[in-house]
Amino acid sequence: MIVLGLTGSIGMGKSTVGAMFAEEGVPLFDADAVVHRLQGPEGALVAEVEAHFPGTTGSGGVNRTALAEAVLGEPAQLRRLEALVHPAVAQEKEAFLAAHAEAPLVVLDIPLLFEKGGWRSVDKIVVVSAPAEIQRVRVLARPGMTEERLDAILALQTPDAEKRARADFVIETGGSFDETRTQVRAIIACLTRPSVG
Numbered sequence: 001m002i003v004l005g006l007t008g009s010i011g012m013g014k015s016t017v018g019a020m021f022a023e024e025g026v027p028l029f030d031a032d033a034v035v036h037r038l039q040g041p042e043g044a045l046v047a048e049v050e051a052h053f054p055g056t057t058g059s060g061g062v063n064r065t066a067l068a069e070a071v072l073g074e075p076a077q078l079r080r081l082e083a084l085v086h087p088a089v090a091q092e093k094e095a096f097l098a099a100h101a102e103a104p105l106v107v108l109d110i111p112l113l114f115e116k117g118g119w120r121s122v123d124k125i126v127v128v129s130a131p132a133e134i135q136r137v138r139v140l141a142r143p144g145m146t147e148e149r150l151d152a153i154l155a156l157q158t159p160d161a162e163k164r165a166r167a168d169f170v171i172e173t174g175g176s177f178d179e180t181r182t183q184v185r186a187i188i189a190c191l192t193r194p195s196v197g
């Protein structure tokens, strides 16, 4: 099995590209979706988040806007949150890999692949990328997003140029969805082609 790590900075198109791999039949592990589930209604992390960050949860689970306010720009608080969340995500990732042990190729969509050392345990890395102006426009269109919040998040993330330099494959998402899908298909073909000889 080839384990392909999928990453990229905020708004570069990870989720969109991950969905395209899944549509092509490649098993997809979505770390963000796992975090959402664990922080959602009845989620396994809600009680612990409330204990560490009082007032950030309610009947719908974690209020992510409130939690973001508590941790963004507060490095010690963010570390506490990561210490709660990341071990739970790692456990789900191992279960996913075990469940798909027979697959020729799987994709792990991990936003913090470079930041947190996950790059060491994947076979190949694909980075999604687009020009910085396009990234900003996309992210600022999201409800509740501000310039300050975007800059706080970007400051936590490995710069796009470094991500690109460390990638085995770069998918440019600044063009059309069809152009993105063509790049996804080319990577799958490259990684699953029967070796010659």
Ligand SMILES: CC(C)(COP(=O)(O)OP(=O)(O)OC[C@H]1O[C@@H](n2cnc3c(N)ncnc32)[C@H](O)[C@@H]1O)[C@@H](O)C(=O)NCCC(=O)NCCS
Binding pocket: 009, 010, 011, 031, 032, 035, 064, 065, 067, 068, 071, 078, 081, 082, 085, 089, 110, 111, 112, 153, 156, 157
């Ligand atoms: C801070 C939280 C509450 C903000 O939630 P919200 O829904 O508003 O934003 P979202 O999750 O879509 O994240 C927005 C951007 O911030 C990035 N980001 C999130 N957490 C982190 C982090 N710990 N370090 C750097 N970037 C981060 C995401 O990759 C994304 O690009 C949430 O991201 C969270 O609980 N983060 C801690 C868990 C974590 O590290 N998740 C990311 C990888 S699994």
Ligand SMILES: Nc1ncnc2c1ncn2[C@@H]1O[C@H](COP(=O)(O)OP(=O)(O)OP(=O)(O)O)[C@@H](O)[C@H]1O
Binding pocket: 008, 009, 010, 011, 012, 013, 014, 015, 016, 017, 032, 111, 138, 172, 173, 174, 175, 176, 177, 178, 180
């Ligand atoms: N060619 C393209 N390929 C991918 N995404 C595109 C393209 N054109 C426009 N977009 C848009 O760019 C946005 C990318 O958002 P997406 O949620 O996929 O990014 P992300 O990297 O997962 O973000 P985050 O780090 O915040 O989780 C989406 O709104 C998508 O519709």
